Amino acid sequence: MNGHQPSPGPQTKAGAWPQPRVIALDGADNSGKTTQLRLLERASGDEVRIGGSLHHYLPQWPKLSGAELAHWWFSESRSEELVRLLLEGHRRRLDALTGRPGWVILDRGPATVEASCVASVMLKDDRSARDAEALVAEVRAEVLGESAPEAYSVLLSLGPPAAGAALSVGRERVADERYARYQQLLHTALETRRGRHDAVIEADRADIVGVQNQLRSQLAQVGLYVRPLLDDVRRVVGLGGLSESGKSSAGEYLRRRFGTTRLKLGYLVELAAARHGLATPYDEEPRLLAELVLDELDRYARAHYYLLDYTIESLHRPGLTRELKRLLGDRLSVVYLDAAPPVRARRSLVDPDALAHNDEVKLARGADRIAGSCDLLIDNTGPRPDLELALDRLMTGSMARPAAESPRITEPLELAAPPALRRAAASALTGIRNALGERLLLFVVAGSVGFGTADPELSDLDVLVGVEAGCTADLAGELARLRTELGVKLGMTVLTRHELLLRRCDSRTFSTLHSLQRGRIGCQYLSADLELPEFDGPQRHQQTIQYLARTLHEIRRPLLGVETSRYALYKSVLNAAKMLLRLAGAEETEPAAISALFDRMFPDADRATIPSRSEYREMGRDEIAAVASSVLNWFERYLAAAPTPLR
Structure with missing residues (x-):
């Protein structure tokens, strides 16, 4: 959860169409047409009528199913009889559905019906594609007329014929050689009709929800507007495991650290059951129940549009979990937490008999089988930091989305800073690159030099460096050399690759990385294989609160007698105001601007x-301490103040 990736957009035939009332959803067997129409129908209500299988409109259709229907279709029926039945079913379906106003969407439009006829004739009679097409065209003219109107059509493609046929066959529980041959012919016949469709959605490249949203986007172009599904949901983490395995602890940690919203699967199922009158919802087919759960999550997300990431506890049924994964694809990360029985027993707040009973219930549902198909299996037998590290990796590591945009590169000598500091930055970068080689991952000039507000007399050179693990000794040697040669004070923060990926850094460094990703500062070096995660969201707010707490501590220390330089005290006062402004949604970096806005x-x-800096130069130590004391006293009053009562 790599993370949730945007699915390829629909391809649309050029040219304007008048608003149609009939839409055809075309595609081969198992391309997802019926599922897509179910999702669409539930979202659109009475506005749309769905035209289902053709045999519902044909009294003369054989009352057969399964192997018996296949035998009649491919062996007993005559080709012309089968073609006529299928086209007659299409005509009667249109007549039945288009007699009153409103939108009609056909499950298999004329292009798919014809392709099915052509493939069937070729297979049954061993005819060429040309002869089969001629027969179908002749019967079509008789049944539908030469000028039969075409519906606005959307094709769900599964890729080139050979690959698409393999997907169709692979999604069948049982498929013989004859069916596989039929699918190859069907996909080929559909490919020859590709140009007749007004839009093509590559259904093999996206999850079901992604395809649904492409379909809704396409229908909006012809006047049928249905809100995108889960449009405001960025990520879902599903948590499974037996009792006391750590599901609740994991959900709460993700809420606190990453701002996810905790939901229980049972809560969503209860909402679906109440909405649809289901007395025993878990007796429903997993595919249907998953779709109903998806609908409830969508309703919740629409009502809470400002929430982006969710956890769903507790996944106990493998069938339902599998269907949710089919629907959401990479947007859903299924995490199974495991722990040794003695460990779970120690954690339990219920007696051993009750714990054993809870396990029995979950095992009967197949909860343990989710471990075999999950995206991430966590052994939660060890200490809590092990669990939290695994969850950090899930949210910010290899399974997470990288930042939307790469940081901009600013050469050291192009920094908006005094010449001596620019030269020092260039020398530091050169020296560290020579010392570390490919082990250097990131070099960022931070602080006032990076922001372009440096003072030639007061500012230090603050640098953030990202490196591979095990570089401390080599880096220490190079820093010792640089500090004797640069002529400016050099401050450096060092993070390893995994500390960066896991966002394991202090509040000040988090702020620097956020500014880097927002383009407020540039970096001077970025390794091609380092993809930084997003340094934003709820964690940034918490980091800002922590940064403010730290600066107040730094102001208080010298006022209590701890030796601190005059300039360090001044910077702490500035940073305290800057952090409070940030919490208020304002960003300033220049001291005079910070003071005025504060x-x-x-x-x-x-x-x-x-x-301001110029005013600071004229002030002595005691005067700066008096300002610091006044600002600290104000913060203490501000934090202690009770809400103003309403009059």
């Missing part, structure tokens, strides 16, 4: 004004 957004006549 006074405007948080006015207090009794609080000292934070000086």
Whole structure:
């Protein structure tokens, strides 16, 4: 959950169409037409009528199914009789559905009906494609007329004929050689009709929800508007496992660290059961129940559009879990938590007999079998940090989406900074690249130099470096050399690749990486194989709160007698104001701008004004300490203040 990837957009035939009332969803067997129409029908309500299988409109259709129907279709029926029946069924279906206003969507339009006829004739009579097409065209003219209207048609393609036929056959529980040959001929006949369709959706390249949303987008172009499914949902993590395996702990950790919304699968099932009058919802087919759960998740997400990521506990039924995965694809990560029985017994708040009973119930549902098909299996027998690290890897590591855009590259000598600091940045980058070679992953000039607000007399060179693990000794040697030669004070933060990928960093570094991804600063080096995760979302807000707490601590220390430089105290005061402004949704980096905005957004006549850099130069240690004390006192009052009562 790589992460959820956008599916390829639909291909649309050029040219404007008048608004049709009849739409055909075409495609070979097992391309997903019926599933897509079910999802669409539930979302569109009475606005759309779905035209299903042709045999429902044919009283003379044989009352057969399964192997008996296949034997009649391919062996007993005459080719012309079969073709006439199929086309007559299409005509009667149109007559039955188009007699009143509204939208009609056909499960298999004329292109698919004709392709099925052609493939059947070729297989039954061993005819060439040309002869089969001629027979079908002749019967079509008799049954439908030469000028039979074409529906607006969308094709669900499974790829080239050979690959598509293999997919169709592979999705059957039982398929013999004759059926496989029929699918090859059907896919080929559909391919020859590809140009007749007004849109083609590559259904083999997307999950079911992705295809559904492409279909809805395509229908909107001709006037049928249905809201995209799960449009506001970015990611879902499904949690499975036996009792006391850690599902709730995992869900709560993901909520606190990544801002996910916790939902119970049983809650969604209960909503679906109440909506559809299902007394025993778990007795329904897993495919249908999964679709109903999906509908309820969609309704919840629409009502809470500001929520993006979800966890669903507890996945206990492998069939339902499998169908949810088919629907959501990579947007759903199925995580199974396992733990040794003695460990689960120690964690349990119920007695051993009750725990054993709970396990019996879950095992009867097949809960343990989810471990064999999950996206991530976590052994949660060890200490809690092991679980949290595994979840971090899931959310920010190889299974997660990388950042939407790559950081911009700014050469050191092109930084908006005093010349001495630009030269120092260039020398530092060159020296560290020479020392580490390919083990250097990231080099970012941060702080005032990176933001373009550096002071030639006051500013240090602050650098964030990303490296492979095991580089500390080589990096230490190079830093010792640089600090004797640069002529400026060099401060460096070092993170390994996995600390970067897992976002395991302090609040100040998190802020730097967020600024890098938002283009507020550039990086001077980025390895081609390093894809940074997003440094944003709920975690950024928490990091800002932590950063503010840290700066208040840094202000208080020198006021309590801890030795601190005058400039360090001044920067702590600036950073405290800057973090509160960030929590208010405002970003400033230049000291005078921070001070002015702080006074405007948080006015207090009794609080000292934070000086600009030029004003700071004229102030002594005691004057800076007085400003710091005034600002700290204001923060203490601000944090302690009770809400203003309503009058």
